[in-house]
Amino acid sequence: MPEVTIDDSADDDANSVSSPSLPWLWEAGPTADAIYDITKSDLMLNRREAVKVLAITAGLPLVDPVQRWLAHPPPVPSPSGYSGRIGLDEVAQLEQAANVFRTWDDQHGGGLARKAVIGQLNEVADLLRDSHPHEVGVRLFHVMAQLSKIAATMSWDCGMQTAAQKYYVMSLQASTPGQDKPFGASVLASMARQLLYLDQPQDALELIRLALDGVRSTATPRLRAMLHTREAWSYAKMGRPESFKRATGNAEEAFSEIGSRDPDPDWIAYFDAAELAGVTGGRYLELAHHDNRFAGDALDHIRQAVALRQRSSMRSLALDQVGLAYAHLISGDLDEAVTVGSAAADTAGQVQSDRVRVQLREFYLEIETRRDPVVAPLQQHIRETLAR
Template sequence: MIQDGGLAVGGTQDKQPNAQLNSWFVRSGWSKGELARQVNRRARQMGALHVSTDTSRVRRWLDGEQPREPIPRILSELFSERFGCVVPVEDLGLRAVHQPTASSGVDLPWAGPQTVQLINEFSRSDLMLGRRGFLGASLMLSAGPALVEPMQRWLVPTPLGFPDAAGAALPREPGASGRLSRLSEPELELLETTTVMFRQWDSQCGGGLRRKAVVGQLHEVTDLLQEPHPQRVAKRLYRVTADLAALAGWMSYDIGLQPTAQKYFVLALHAAKEADDRPLGAFVLSSMSRQMIHLNRPDDALELIHLAQYGSRDSASATTQAMLYAMEARAYANMGQVSKCHRAVRMAEDSYSESRPVEDPDWISFFNEAELNAENAHSYRDLAYVAGRSPTYASLAHPVMARAVELFSADAVHQRAYALNLVGMASVHLLQREPEQAADMTVKAIDIARRVRSERVNTRIRKTADTALRDFGDVPAVAQLTERLASQLPEVAESA
């Protein structure tokens, strides 16, 4: 088996210790063996089965050896998650992979045919190359103006196509024959209901179980979009494409493939624009915002949410507006802006009181009373952390998080959300210095995590358990968490 994906870049003579990588490594608190195990686990998630790293290889990196891709990208993702901020490859003292074209980033052309081609190519690469690790290695996360400014062009009106004799607009680049294909109404409905089914599977089982099936369906729909259709049919196909691409992005985010997730979100926003579906585009932007909060970029998250709110202000349902306000509150909480966070929480609650779920599209069906309470509770919890573990905000979070847990406990579909909120409740108990209750919530989350393939759930459980052990390691219930994690939620073993 090839060590860490191939030979080191360049020779081994005249190496200097990599001071930048050493600095991040020391601050992480990881041992060389732990970092090697994390690299191997992430490589397997990417499908890079040829990667096998050990402590001696980590030592060589710290001593100045330059590893080949996908190792630099994996290290960037691992340290980004560890520190809750974007840690570029260059900041680790490593050589970044060459980006050959602009299409590998997020600044893409806003035109239907190009959007279809890009999604078709990217989904095919994900299906065929991702399992060997090359797809993730070719991407990098965008943040700041490099991310936000291209997304602002979502608001620019799209030119209309030319009408045919029947009054329908032809695609901008119809096929050579110019003849319109005729998808039947049952066929279109089947495509739409299949997406609903995939979303239910994701909520129940996590992003790791059916992601490839979603990507495959997305690829098939973009094949259909390369045929000419009447405008009405084309818009429905673009809407299905946007929905599937957003779901593929969400599932990628859930299993820790952050650059892949971001690329799918961007492509989903482009497809939503072609479908002329502003609320769906706002939903995609909210997912991008959530990812930025996860990566400790609340300023970017807020910009994306405000863009979503502005773009859908006259078309989004009350439920969608409530979700956007709740995400706005999360961003303000992580920025430490207390009064604006409280205002956004109230706006979320007021908007939700006007919800009419029967009129909502399926993609917003996840945002129910339980999810509203969950988001607002996490906003208060985040304020507590930003304010130095404030007991005041922890006490505000407690009853709202408890209500979310209660509601999710009776929900057989949203099992991943239930696990995440059990972990959230555990973190609130830790803020309130209630280690036994925190351990109990964490144990319940572990039981669900064993049935849900979600790296996001697993990571939050481990981080919460680490915090509990650090602060309350002498409490028996907390001390037992280490054994339970090792036996019931073990790390992926290193390959031979």
């Protein structure tokens, strides 16, 4: 694993807190220009060099600039002498392409398609350097926001944490002129999830609170449920089980209301019953590491997630299976931990995801401490999977 460092230094001037590594731009034109330049550079990037040392921004340099997302969005520039190269039909095709990339990411992880997404993102940013009719411009910014978020997730799957955070920030900024606060809230949730993986739960909680504030009157029940699971995750990381249970209850209550309001957009459709069960079970598992009384709850929820999970969602299924194997291990059922762990290694071998590799490696290190002959074949299986 490459070294991950956290930059949480605060600027002396509270009104100008920022990080030199993140492009804090909120106006439509400069946002498009910045994304065009960054993606152009990224397409020429040597990934081996990019993953050696990773610096992640956290603390005030991250949280304070993000608060500008709550402000009213700046207008998309009106055309002064129309020079746009595309119309609404072409925009619809770009929207469909973003959906295809999102599906690919969910099914296979991001390793194989990352540069294809960045190339498409670069093209959309280039289009936005022209002037367009208002509807075309707004929809192009929304496509750019979606592609930036997909690029962020794929960068993470490649182990490129710095690039992932940068693309999340660009997605949040593109969603602002795209006039889509709910999508921006989903980006904040993804940024929070990255911070949670890097053991920064307080910052993650701050971002989720901003997200909830920003969409209090506009979020669908499915989006609210997802945001509350991120809130619960933050509390679990902090070792606050009662707050975790309260936030989990809020997520389950919101999820029960799905269907009572407007239909959900495609980008939140992934958050289904399997995802709710898997995320909740994973958090119970974190609590069980410190108090094995939570192991039973972890087993119940993760079993449900595995049963409900669509087999096409390979990355999520792999994470569920690793978590279930870990829960069996904590519960003292070594034989079942080996059986499920072997299935997890099989699934992990079919995806390109740094998150899955990290989880599988952590499970390997845990079973290594058992020094029981029954785990030896599983250890060999996992070593071969990680080597591939």
